[in-house]
Amino acid sequence: MDVTEIRVKLVDHRQERLLAFCTVTFEQAFVVRDVKIIDGPRGPFVAMPSRKVMDRCSRCGSKNHLRASHCNECGQRLDPNRAPTDARGRPRLHVDVAHPINQACRDAIEKQILVAYEAELERSQQPDYVAPTLGDDNDEFGADPSVLLERRRERAATAQKQRGQDGMSELQAG
Ligand SMILES: [Zn+2]
Structure with a gap:
């Protein structure tokens, strides 16, 4: 191509x-x-x-960036280190589109x-x-x-x- x-x-x-x-x-x-x-x-x-990888808040279900320490919608505390890591142990925060x-x-x-x-x-x-x-x-x-x-x-x-x-x-x- x-x-x-x-x-x-x-x-x-x-x-x-x-x-x-x-x-x-x-x-x-x-x-x-x-x-x-x-x-x-x-x-x-x-x-x-690329775009930021998001996940859902366990309380309200809204989407947050993996590095967010609090839910944008309901304010629930989130673990800022919850991102899955790659083979070298680095957090995967973005994905190529x-x-x-x-x-x-x-x-x-x-x-x-x-x-x-x-x-x-x-x-x-x-x-x-x-x-x-x-x-x-x-x-x-x-x-x-x-x-x-x-x-x-x-x-x-x-x-x-x-x-x-x-x-x-x-x-x-x-
Ligand atoms: Zn929430």
């Missing part, structure tokens, strides 16, 4: 690791919104659209999205840059190109520092 269009909306939140929202079109026929590009420890990666079902497909899509992200980042440095329109509420999250550039420099510096530290520990280990 071919990706036929990727729209990248750059964001510049300082606090979060969110770099961009993407809208991805397959075969000029099927659109997936809310694909995110996240700044990870090994560089940007793609997160498929659209995602590739094999690694080859995931890799192919991620690669194309990251290429589109880099291209958008380059474009954003043009003086006449106009951010793309996604046609949804993510359009509200604009980005200041100068802040993007600054953040990119910060990330490059951090990555370089990290590589330096890795090099040092390898030297020490060897």
Whole structure:
């Protein structure tokens, strides 16, 4: 299944690791919104659209997020650690609503999205840059190109520092 269009909306939140929202079109026929590009420890990666996992309050039956400590509806105390855990013991709080079902497909899509992200980042440095329109509420999250550039420099510096530290520990280990 071919990706036929990727729209990248750059964001510049300082606090979060969110770099961009993407809208991805397959075969000029099927659109997936809310694909995110996240700044990870090994560089940007793609997160498929997901939603919070909910469960039902034992008293009133209304839905609450698994991390909620009290029921939103009736105020019943809830165990904030009730989320089921994955193989590595981490709580499963989100579930992907659209995602590739094999690694080859995931890799192919991620690669194309990251290429589109880099291209958008380059474009954003043009003086006449106009951010793309996604046609949804993510359009509200604009980005200041100068802040993007600054953040990119910060990330490059951090990555370089990290590589330096890795090099040092390898030297020490060897
Ligand atoms: Zn309740």
